[in-house]
Amino acid sequence: MTKLSHGETWQDDTLVVTLSGAVDIGTFRRVRSLLLDALDRTGRLALDLSAVSFLDSSGLANLVELFKRAAGTGKWFRVTAASEPVCFALTVTRLEGLLLAVPAVRSATRDHARDQA
Amino acid sequence: MDGGDGYDLLTLISEMSQAFAESLDIGATLRHGLARIAESVGAEAASLFVVEGNDIVCHACFGPVEITGLRLPLGYGIVGRSIAEAKTVAVDDVRADQNFGGHVDSMTGFITRSLLCAPMCTAGRTLGAIELINKRAPGTVAPAPAPTVMPGMTMTGVARPSAAAGAAGAPVHSAAFTVQDQRALRALAAAAALSLENARNAKALIEHNRLERELELAADLQRSLLPGPRTGAFPVSGITLPGRVISGDFFDILPLDDGRIAFAVADVAGKGMNAALLMAKTCGLFRLLAGHGLPPGRVLAKINDDLCGSLVYGLFVAMIAGLYDPATGRLRLVNAGYVPPVAVFPGVLRVLATDLPPLGVLPGGGGVEGYPETELDLSGGSLYLVSDSVVRLAVDTGGVGSGDDRGCPRLGLEGLLPLLHGLDGLDTQERLSLLLDRLPAAEQAGDDDLTLMVVGQSGP
Numbered sequence: 001m002t003k004l005s006h007g008e009t010w011q012d013d014t015l016v017v018t019l020s021g022a023v024d025i026g027t028f029r030r031v032r033s034l035l036l037d038a039l040d041r042t043g044r045l046a047l048d049l050s051a052v053s054f055l056d057s058s059g060l061a062n063l064v065e066l067f068k069r070a071a072g073t074g075k076w077f078r079v080t081a082a083s084e085p086v087c088f089a090l091t092v093t094r095l096e097g098l099l100l101a102v103p104a105v106r107s108a109t110r111d112h113a114r115d116q117a
Numbered sequence: 118m119d120g121g122d123g124y125d126l127l128t129l130i131s132e133m134s135q136a137f138a139e140s141l142d143i144g145a146t147l148r149h150g151l152a153r154i155a156e157s158v159g160a161e162a163a164s165l166f167v168v169e170g171n172d173i174v175c176h177a178c179f180g181p182v183e184i185t186g187l188r189l190p191l192g193y194g195i196v197g198r199s200i201a202e203a204k205t206v207a208v209d210d211v212r213a214d215q216n217f218g219g220h221v222d223s224m225t226g227f228i229t230r231s232l233l234c235a236p237m238c239t240a241g242r243t244l245g246a247i248e249l250i251n252k253r254a255p256g257t258v259a260p261a262p263a264p265t266v267m268p269g270m271t272m273t274g275v276a277r278p279s280a281a282a283g284a285a286g287a288p289v290h291s292a293a294f295t296v297q298d299q300r301a302l303r304a305l306a307a308a309a310a311l312s313l314e315n316a317r318n319a320k321a322l323i324e325h326n327r328l329e330r331e332l333e334l335a336a337d338l339q340r341s342l343l344p345g346p347r348t349g350a351f352p353v354s355g356i357t358l359p360g361r362v363i364s365g366d367f368f369d370i371l372p373l374d375d376g377r378i379a380f381a382v383a384d385v386a387g388k389g390m391n392a393a394l395l396m397a398k399t400c401g402l403f404r405l406l407a408g409h410g411l412p413p414g415r416v417l418a419k420i421n422d423d424l425c426g427s428l429v430y431g432l433f434v435a436m437i438a439g440l441y442d443p444a445t446g447r448l449r450l451v452n453a454g455y456v457p458p459v460a461v462f463p464g465v466l467r468v469l470a471t472d473l474p475p476l477g478v479l480p481g482g483g484g485v486e487g488y489p490e491t492e493l494d495l496s497g498g499s500l501y502l503v504s505d506s507v508v509r510l511a512v513d514t515g516g517v518g519s520g521d522d523r524g525c526p527r528l529g530l531e532g533l534l535p536l537l538h539g540l541d542g543l544d545t546q547e548r549l550s551l552l553l554d555r556l557p558a559a560e561q562a563g564d565d566d567l568t569l570m571v572v573g574q575s576g577p
Contacts, residue, residue: 065431
């Protein structure tokens with residue numbers, strides 16, 4: 001069974017949801033309901049995926065659904081921090097331009113560089 | 118062993134366990150078991166309740182009133198208490214017991230005096246309970262059961278007095294249930310619980326097998342959507358290795374009447390049946406649009422418009438569509454979120470990057486003109502297209518699955534490039550086989566589907 005945990009904090013008017021573990025087919029329904037529930041409660045939702053070890057195409061679908069839902073309701077949604085596997089998955093599918101907030105790319109690149117050092 | 122109650126407990130238990138072990142009809146065996154134990158113990162009536170959601174439902178009964186199908190709220194009455202506490206409950210005089218519900222009595226005219234109830238438990242779960250009602254005093258003759266049939270009764274059912282002789286008002290000399298009766302009932306309850314559990318498992322297995330057959334049929338259909346093997350050299354070839362029975366990957370190769378070849382590779386988000394259905398839809402749309410010679414930019418824009426209007430759960434399709442003219446070597450293609458394809462010329466590798474996200478995410482992206490196409494002269498070279506499962510492959514040998522879920526380095530596009538050297542001079546099918554051999558543990562991409570395609574004439 002895939003392990004996943006999540007947490008929430010508020011930064012001003014932005015709800016920050018942190019996921020850690022694997023975001024994949026095994027956690028699809030859980031991630032879907034917790035993210036949609038979070039978006040219902042805020043106009044600005046930031047997702048911290050810096051502790052996500054694995055993101056498959058089902059996990060990407062979770063993010064895309066949230067993006068579409070937010071766009072359709074005039075809300076703001078971005079991935080604000082991303083681990084290297086998350087960055088890889090977003091880059092390969094060219095979804096990073098839509099989903100990643102710019103500082104997240106920098107921070108992920110920096111983390112990656114630090115890991116390599 | 119006769120415990121002094123006029124019946125042999127050991128024989129009764131062994132008989133009932135045997136009957137359940139050999140049972141082909143769980144309902145009949147339960148009814149027979151209830152009758153057998155009621156007669157042995159000398160109980161006027163018996164019933165078996167099974168937990169169904171928030172209710173308990175009578176699945177079998179014995180005695181002057183028929184209550185099979187009766188539905189009571191979970192926790193109702195003495196039977197409810199027995200189930201909730203997973204304990205055997207004996208009540209010598211129900212009128213003095215606060216748990217006694219009396220609903221059945223008031224509905225049927227039956228008079229309950231004493232009760233013995235045992236839960237049906239398997240490992241950690243209580244499936245229901247069996248109750249024996251009104252132990253007759255020794256020497257009392259059992260009245261013949263004359264059931265009043267009351268199908269589909271519920272708590273809200275209309276009370277109907279029983280026509281059964283010997284039910285309401287008939288003098289029955291009652292006695293208390295004994296310790297031996299409790300043992301007998303517990304043994305029956307244990308055998309019945311195992312038997313019910315087995316029946317449920319058998320039903321689940323049948324359902325599982327049915328789904329498996331349906332899945333195999335879906336997989337057959339899916340394979341039929343892929344282009345069949347060609348005899349002889351052809352300038353475009355592809356291969357898909359499904360990670361599961363059914364796949365979210367597909368490729369297609371459509372020779373057009375004017376000699377050009379339309380082709381596509383796609384990777385549908387998600388796995389399993391929803392991915393397979395979306396794959397079939399995308400494949401159908403591609404054939405329809407590209408088969409009429411529509412350029413790739415417009416094909417993908419139209420598919421995107423359709424998918425944006427119909428997709429749920431954030432599903433999307435990463436896809437490349439292309440049009441290749443073997444006569445001139447001219448190639449046009451559009452990449453929507455798929456791994457960048459690599460053009461290989463003697464001594465030169467060129468990665469064709471894209472900025473387009475997958476299909477089904479952004480509506481109206483293509484406009485009337487369609488998505489902008491990349492144009493390329495492929496004369497003397499080849500184009501390789503690989504699914505993301507290829508660039509995710511773990512680079513150490515002997516592993517299973519992709520690099521990122523195992524925490525080890527993945528092949529990446531950089532790792533793929535050196536593998537594309539030295540494949541010229543072979544036809545496209547041979548090049549794919551050779552490339553597949555070169556990929557690290559390609560046959561074990563975990564649950565991921567793996568797709569390769571090559572476009573281009575065999576080299577000099």
